[in-house]
Amino acid sequence: xxxxxxxxxxxxxxxxxxxxxxxxxxxxxxxxxxxxxxxxxxxxxxxxxxxxxxxxxxxxxxxxxxxxxxxxxxxxxxxxxxxxxxxxxxxxxxxxxxxxxxxxxxxxxxxxxxxxxxxxxxxxxxxxxxxxxxxxxxxxxxxxxxxxxxxxxxxxxxxxxxx
Amino acid sequence: xxxxxxxxxxxxxxxxxxxxxxxxxxxxxxxxxxxxxxxxxxxxxxxxxxxxxxxxxxxxxxxxxxxxxxxxxxxxxxxxxxxxxxxxxxxxxxxxxxxxxxxxxxxxxxxxxxxxxxxxxxxxxxxxxxxxxxxxxxxxxxxxxxxxxxxxxxxxxxxxxxxxxxxxxxxxxxxxxxxxxxxxxxxxxxxxxxxxxxxxxxxxxxxxxxxxxxxxxxxxxxxxxxxxxxxxxxxxxxxxxxxxxxxxxxxxxxxxxxxxxxxxxxxxxxxxxxxxxxxxxxxxxxxxxxxxxxxxxxxxxxxxxxxxxxxxxxxxxxxxxxxxxxxxxxxxxxxxxxxxxxxxxxxxxxxxxxxxxxxxxxxxxxxxxxxxxxxxxxxxxxxxxxxxxxxxxxxxxxxxxxxxxxxxxxxxxxxxxxxxxxxxxxxxxxxxxxxxxxxxxxxxxx
Numbered sequence: 001x002x003x004x005x006x007x008x009x010x011x012x013x014x015x016x017x018x019x020x021x022x023x024x025x026x027x028x029x030x031x032x033x034x035x036x037x038x039x040x041x042x043x044x045x046x047x048x049x050x051x052x053x054x055x056x057x058x059x060x061x062x063x064x065x066x067x068x069x070x071x072x073x074x075x076x077x078x079x080x081x082x083x084x085x086x087x088x089x090x091x092x093x094x095x096x097x098x099x100x101x102x103x104x105x106x107x108x109x110x111x112x113x114x115x116x117x118x119x120x121x122x123x124x125x126x127x128x129x130x131x132x133x134x135x136x137x138x139x140x141x142x143x144x145x146x147x148x149x150x151x152x153x154x155x156x157x158x159x160x161x162x163x
Numbered sequence: 164x165x166x167x168x169x170x171x172x173x174x175x176x177x178x179x180x181x182x183x184x185x186x187x188x189x190x191x192x193x194x195x196x197x198x199x200x201x202x203x204x205x206x207x208x209x210x211x212x213x214x215x216x217x218x219x220x221x222x223x224x225x226x227x228x229x230x231x232x233x234x235x236x237x238x239x240x241x242x243x244x245x246x247x248x249x250x251x252x253x254x255x256x257x258x259x260x261x262x263x264x265x266x267x268x269x270x271x272x273x274x275x276x277x278x279x280x281x282x283x284x285x286x287x288x289x290x291x292x293x294x295x296x297x298x299x300x301x302x303x304x305x306x307x308x309x310x311x312x313x314x315x316x317x318x319x320x321x322x323x324x325x326x327x328x329x330x331x332x333x334x335x336x337x338x339x340x341x342x343x344x345x346x347x348x349x350x351x352x353x354x355x356x357x358x359x360x361x362x363x364x365x366x367x368x369x370x371x372x373x374x375x376x377x378x379x380x381x382x383x384x385x386x387x388x389x390x391x392x393x394x395x396x397x398x399x400x401x402x403x404x405x406x407x408x409x410x411x412x413x414x415x416x417x418x419x420x421x422x423x424x425x426x427x428x429x430x431x432x433x434x435x436x437x438x439x440x441x442x443x444x445x446x447x448x449x450x451x452x453x454x455x456x457x458x459x460x461x462x463x464x465x466x467x468x469x470x471x472x473x474x475x476x477x478x479x480x481x482x483x484x485x486x487x488x489x490x491x492x493x494x495x496x497x498x499x500x501x502x503x504x505x506x507x508x509x510x511x512x513x514x515x516x517x518x519x520x521x522x523x524x525x526x527x528x529x530x531x532x533x534x535x536x537x538x539x540x541x542x543x544x545x546x547x548x549x550x551x552x553x554x555x556x557x558x559x560x561x562x563x564x565x566x567x568x569x570x571x572x573x574x575x576x577x578x579x580x581x582x583x584x585x586x587x588x589x590x591x592x593x594x595x596x597x598x599x600x601x602x603x604x605x606x607x608x609x
Contacts, residue, residue: 064482066437099565102506102520102549103374103600104419105476105483107388107395108432108439108460111416115437134393135416135434139372144346144572146546 041069042152047142051159055082058158059117063098063151066112068120076117079159080124090162093117095135098151103137110135117157132162195241196326199269199293200231202245203286204253209279216308223252223277226286229315230273230322232359233333237323237559238588243269256289261296269293273322284308288318290325300325312357317608332554333358336604337561338376338385338402339579341365342597346568346575353387355402358554358603360592366402375419375550376400378604381426385602386410388418397431399446410444413451417442419462424470430454432462441475441492454492465509465517466490467534474498474508474517474534485519487534498536507550510534513557516584520549520562529562529582542586552603558584561592563599 036044042060049057057079059072068076083089095114097106114133122128143150203223205213213222234240249263256274264272275288287303302321304314313334320331341354353366353373367373367389376387385400397411397420411417415435422429427446432439441454441464455461459479466473474487485499485508499505503523510517511531521528521541527548530541548564561581568575577599579592592601 064478099547100522100525101504102463102476102483104432104463105460105478105506107374107416107418108434108462111434111439112437112460119437133415135395139349139374141347144568144575145570146567146572150572 037149037152038069040148040152042149042155043071044153047153047156051079051161052082055079057160058156060152061113061155061157063155064101064109066109066116068116072117073120076120077124080121080126083121083126083130084124088163090130090132092132092134092160092162093121094140094158094160095133096140096154096156096158097138098154099138099141099146100151101138107135107137110137113155114157117159195239196270197243197268198234198240198271198273199243199248199264199267200227200234200245201248201250201255201272201274202227202252203275203277203288204251204256205277209277212279213277213284213308213311217311219311222284222308222311223275226277226311226315226318227273227275229312229359230319233316233319234322236359236588236590238583239323239327243267256287259291259293261291261293264291264293271299271322271326273318275318279308280305282308284311284314286314286318288321290322312362313607316357316359320606320608329558330556330606332556332559332603332606334607335555336378336607337579337592337601338366338378338604339563339594339601340373340376340599341594342577342599343369346572353385353400354594354596354598356594360594363595366400366405375600377421377552377602379422379426380424380555380605381422384422384426386420386422386429386431388420397429399429410446413442419464421465423466424468430464430466430473432464441473454490455488455495456492463507467510468512468514472510472534474510476506476508483522485517485532485536487517498532498534499539500536501539509551509553511557512553512555516557518551518553518560520551529560531560531584540586542582542584543580543589548580550600552601554603555605560584561601561603563601565599 041062051057055078056075059075093114095110097109118131141154143153203226205223219225231242235242247267256276270293272291272293278285283305285305290300292299316334319333323331335358338355341352342349344350350369351373352369353376356363372390374388376385383402389398395416396409397417398407399410400407411431413433417431417433420429420431428443430443433442438458439460439462441461443452457479459477461477463476464473472487477486483504483506484497485505486495486497488495503521505519505521507520508517516531518531521530526544528541529543529551532539545564546567551560551562559581564580566576577597579598579601582589
């Protein structure tokens with residue numbers, strides 16, 4: 001009897017903790033959205049510019065990766081929708097890498113990242129004629145810091161209006 | 164753009180060849196050979212003539228300083244302080260009093276003479292073995308006065324070769340990228356200098372981003388990547404005439420260019436649709452050949468000195484590793500199997516080693532391995548460094564190193580460094596601006 005009571009109380013406390021910690025995490029994301037990362041992919045908005053309202057101009061990547069995250073795909077769908085509405089606009093996809101890699105490999109990696117974004121835009125109905133890919137490798141960082149957060153902001157593909 | 168290199172004439176033939184002093188360069192030399200570099204003697208009339216033409220007070224002293232500096236930076240020699248010299252330069256060149264030189268512990272002595280003859284610079288020099296009291300070598304050069312620096316480098320090469328048994332690397336140049344401005348908006352220009360960091364010249368204006376210049380081993384041509392008109396393409400530059408032309412005009416980015424050992428082809432990467440493959444272009448007939456065909460990134464190709472093999476960098480295993488293959492792209496073999504990522508393989512001019520950049524646990528290393536991937540040796544560890552380039556004799560590597568920035572993103576620098584193959588004698592090569600992507604030329608004279 002007593003044992004089960006203790007057990008029950010413990011369980012209650014545990015549940016409360018879980019709820020609290022869940023709240024804390026959620027709150028953190030909501031308030032500290034600037035400068036946050038998921039894994040090592042940048043999820044903040046510090047450097048992000050907008051092509052139109054609700055259409056962010058860039059997507060971010062994990063170290064050495066060119067895989068699009070769920071958030072990146074959402075951004076690119078918004079870009080595709082915006083491009084479909086503005087059919088005269090062409091874009092350049094500028095692919096970038098962070099500074100922690102050899103220059104030549106990073107040029108190739110930037111090209112691969114921009115192409116990942118291009119392929120996604122194409123599956124959402126944007127003609128390849130409207131998209132140019134340009135890799136800068138690690139030559140044009142947005143953040144000059146030497147830390148994981150800075151590097152995460154620099155691993156990106158930026159959609160830039162070409163006309 | 165640049166003056167034609169004037170041919171140098173070697174006149175005097177070595178008189179005697181004794182196997183006397185020898186410098187062992189197979190290991191790191193912790194006990195450099197004490198050598199006395201006596202200032203080249205000069206008569207007053209010649210001195211005044213050169214002062215007028217070259218604006219140098221005493222060209223004999225200037226040339227011997229070049230020799231002294233070269234020998235010191237090689238790490239194999241210890242040039243002794245001139246203050247201790249007992250014998251005047253002109254007398255020493257005629258017949259050194261060996262007791263005087265052995266008293267200051269010199270084992271080798273370099274003496275010489277400069278003359279102004281028919282508007283030309285005539286230099287003779289002698290290398291003496293102090294302990295054996297013998298002349299080891301005597302040579303003379305005649306050239307235009309403006310070539311005086313090169314004369315100093317050629318003397319250094321002759322001395323190095325006579326004492327080590329291997330060719331020198333002093334009469335060479337380095338092409339590199341000069342960098343200025345904030346890290347987020349770097350302005351980059353092609354620049355060239357003598358191997359000792361002097362005679363710096365900019366070859367481009369900085370209007371467009373330029374990267375990875377590499378010398379043609381057989382001529383004064385350079386291949387590099389330029390973002391001219393925002394189209395990253397491989398270019399060719401003749402540094403004597405300043406003529407530039409695009410060679411990698413493919414429908415996409417071409418990058419990572421390098422010459423074949425005979426200087427007739429350029430090997431490079433071509434990136435399209437997220438894949439980078441290796442191609443060659445014959446510079447005579449412009450025929451393009453595809454060498455690799457793989458969905459991965461294949462880049463940083465470099466030929467073996469006999470031109471039969473290519474080493475390159477690929478992430479086909481999932482991460483950056485070093486591979487070798489035949490020059491037609493067949494028989495691809497991975498050779499790097501250590502922990503970490505491997506990039507920028509460059510085949511040694513001697514053929515037995517491949518230098519590389521390695522990234523492991525957040526540190527960057529410059530290292531060498533044999534061509535079968537065995538015998539890996541890491542020469543230097545740092546926050547960031549990459550892109551080794553070999554001296555033409557395969558004894559020294561030059562590379563660039565970047566510094567970490569502080570919390571505010573300040574304090575970024577990029578500098579050129581060199582290190583001996585043994586891992587000893589690491590030193591910075593001073594440049595007027597920040598610098599990266601160095602490439603070492605062949606010997607200008609042979």
